[in-house]
């Protein structure tokens with residue numbers, strides 16, 4: 001027998017998805033249904049809120065539906081082959097693959113718009129795919145449906161060198177953009193480590209090592225072309241607009257940054273560029289304790305040094321790197337530094353930071369200016385994910401990602417280290433510490449599910465600790481499917497409800513990346 005709550009749930013869901021088109025349902029009823037669905041998602045009505053079952057959705061991706069997709073984008077741009085679906089059913093994280101029913105390779109914004117409309121009309125899930133380097137299962141097709149791969153839209157639309165901005169299509173990666181604009185003397189410095197698509201970086205609000213100087217995606221996106229669930233195409237700051245500042249109404253740009261494919265598909269982004277620095281100086285320095293290394297970071301930031309990168313690796317990370325790359329770097333909590341500017345400003349920054357580090361017992365400074373030497377000095381940071389993964393043969397990396405106000409960072413990292421010891425867990429700590437952001441890189445062997453359970457519990461404890469210390473459960477990787485249950489704790493029930501209202505307004509049929517961000 002079918003359970004009653006499920007019947008009600010399905011009724012509400014299907015009413016919601018159709019109410020805009022139902023002649024007989026007046027505005028008041030529509031409002032009531034929406035409200036009931038919102039409450040049900042909080043369990044207030046006693047009705048469990050869930051999206052449509054995978055089975056019901058999969059049934060909608062019929063041969064006829066696939067033919068409709070082909071008629072929009074061309075036969076060669078739709079695939080239902082298992083290998084292609086598999087490649088699009090997971091990102092670079094530990095989350096198990098969940099297959100879409102079909103993969104569509106869009107070649108233009110018109111394709112994206114028509115595919116969105118078709119999916120919306122048929123209530124079929126639609127998952128935007130950038131370059132698949134995400135770390136919270138953002139592209140997993142939790143309810144099946146269509147994976148919309150927009151990586152082949154690779155035009156750089158314009159570069160306004162005199163205004164330090166450019167506009168790119170969804171498939172352009174940050175590496176490709178930087179090669180393209182190298183001759184202008186400009187670059188796009190936001191660097192998540194992977195060669196992610198710029199629009200995917202907008203979608204996750206990515207940052208990485210350079211954010212301490214240049215900001216995250218939030219501070220660097222001026223405008224975006226977005227396709228809504230029903231196929232409408234809009235520019236978040238107005239078509240062709242690219243001013244540095246605007247006070248014109250709601251900030252739609254910032255609403256779509258970090259929306260993780262749940263509000264719309266970003267097909268173009270206008271972003272800020274920066275001059276390639278005249279001088280670059282890199283350094284590594286080691287400390288007797290984590291506290292002293294992190295105290296150094298806090299003091300450097302508090303002194304207002306415009307440092308370009310300040311990355312922390314604990315002794316376990318350095319040890320993992322030495323083993324992996326056959327190096328003999330001093331096994332101690334260490335800071336990896338980079339300074340950008342004119343030769344004289346770099347020298348000035350160096351002097352201040354050296355003095356602060358020495359006051360905190362920093363030693364064995366190593367410096368490098370030429371590119372090869374700088375890369376060798378930073379090799380441990382560049383290879384750390386692989387080095388940590390190699391600690392457990394056959395493992396995959398699992399990364400935590402908390403961020404706290406900088407003055408709380410020393411206490412949070414020290415407590416995290418104690419928790420790791422107590423739990424007897426192998427997990428080197430690596431951090432973009434200038435932003436108060438750090439990760440533990442756990443190597444996870446999937447043949448031992450109990451190890452994953454223990455690591456997940458530790459990750460949750462860290463997130464709770466960070467929130468208690470006025471921080472966030474994710475500084476840069478996003479909520480995806482990995483942190484859905486933590487969102488309410490972070491933003492409160494009122495914040496979560498407001499987010500659900502926004503989601504329902506932009507995507508009333510819940511087709512865009514269902515199952516992500518919101519608690520299940």
Ligand SMILES: Cc1cc2c(cc1C)N(C[C@H](O)[C@H](O)[C@H](O)COP(=O)(O)OP(=O)(O)OC[C@H]1O[C@@H](n3cnc4c(N)ncnc43)[C@H](O)[C@@H]1O)c1[nH]c(=O)[nH]c(=O)c1N2
Pocket residue numbers: 091092127128129130131132133134135137138139150170191192193194196197198199200201202203204205206207208209260261262264265266267385476477513516
């Ligand atoms: C080795 C390594 C190291 C790092 C990282 C990854 C890896 C593999 N990352 C994570 C990752 O690079 C980052 O999240 C990127 O922004 C993901 O961009 P993709 O294009 O790969 O998006 P991907 O295809 O993985 O999608 C991610 C999410 O965004 C959505 N999406 C993608 N493109 C979209 C579009 N055009 N419109 C709407 N939604 C879209 C997807 O639906 C999904 O929910 C990271 N990150 C970070 O911030 N700091 C870091 O230090 C690192 N470091």
Ligand SMILES: CCCCCCC(=O)C(=O)O
Pocket residue numbers: 092093135193208385397398399439441
């Ligand atoms: C594939 C695992 C990547 C781990 C985290 C990457 C990251 O954020 C970093 O700073 O490095």
Ligand SMILES: [Mn+2]
Pocket residue numbers: 208432439476
């Ligand atoms: Mn990171």
